[in-house]
Amino acid sequence: MNAHRRLCILALAALLTGCEKPGSAPGAAAPSFRGVDVTGAEYARSFSLPDPDGKVRTLADFKGKVTVVFFGYTQCPDVCPTTMAELAQVKKSLGADGERVQGVFISVDPDRDTPELLKAYMGSFDPSFVALRGTADQVAATAKEFKVFYAKVPGKTEGSYTMDHTAGSYVFDPSGKLRLFVRYGGGAESLATDIKALLATG
Numbered sequence: 001m002n003a004h005r006r007l008c009i010l011a012l013a014a015l016l017t018g019c020e021k022p023g024s025a026p027g028a029a030a031p032s033f034r035g036v037d038v039t040g041a042e043y044a045r046s047f048s049l050p051d052p053d054g055k056v057r058t059l060a061d062f063k064g065k066v067t068v069v070f071f072g073y074t075q076c077p078d079v080c081p082t083t084m085a086e087l088a089q090v091k092k093s094l095g096a097d098g099e100r101v102q103g104v105f106i107s108v109d110p111d112r113d114t115p116e117l118l119k120a121y122m123g124s125f126d127p128s129f130v131a132l133r134g135t136a137d138q139v140a141a142t143a144k145e146f147k148v149f150y151a152k153v154p155g156k157t158e159g160s161y162t163m164d165h166t167a168g169s170y171v172f173d174p175s176g177k178l179r180l181f182v183r184y185g186g187g188a189e190s191l192a193t194d195i196k197a198l199l200a201t202g
Contacts, residue, residue, distance in 0.1 A: 034191075035182035044145060044170050046060075047069070048142075049106065052119040057132060062102045068087055068191075070170075071143065087101075087169075087191070091126060104130050104132065105122060106132045107139070113133055149164070
């Protein structure tokens with residue numbers, strides 16, 4: 001083998017080595033996810049917002065669980081209730097392991113989503129799911145951290161409006177690290193597969 005070819009092979013090997021996922025053992029096969037694998041992302045690192053009882057919650061509160069974070073609002077006609085219903089279905093389908101799945105709903109409509117309304121809304125899906133509601137500035141800062149888009153869309157009558165918002169969920173592993181972005185419409189079966197894989201990591 002000539003020197004030029006040997007250098008090319010070494011360079012290729014170095015490039016391939018750089019493809020290891022952060023924190024993975026050398027040569028270990030990374031899990032194959034249905035959702036978008038965002039392991040190692042430098043955003044969506046945490047949140048700090050009050051729940052309906054006024055207690056400030058952070059990701060650290062749910063360590064040991066696979067935590068699924070979704071931004072939405074209670075008057076959302078389709079995306080929000082479908083997403084929360086699917087997550088509740090997944091949790092139930094996992095049996096005892098479902099106790100290690102935590103749903104977190106962050107309101108992008110704090111003007112209308114009162115603590116009482118949010119508590120009742122979560123209860124309609126799963127009583128263990130947590131809703132968070134901050135001030136307008138707190139919500140904006142959290143959305144920026146998660147790279148979430150949201151905006152008011154004026155309705156047909158004066159003072160009425162809907163909210164456009166990012167329709168996807170952020171999934172954290174039991175250690176609290178962001179691992180997946182799950183687009184709306186993937187279905188409960190696909191989400192269950194990914195959550196099972198993450199539960200197996202811790």
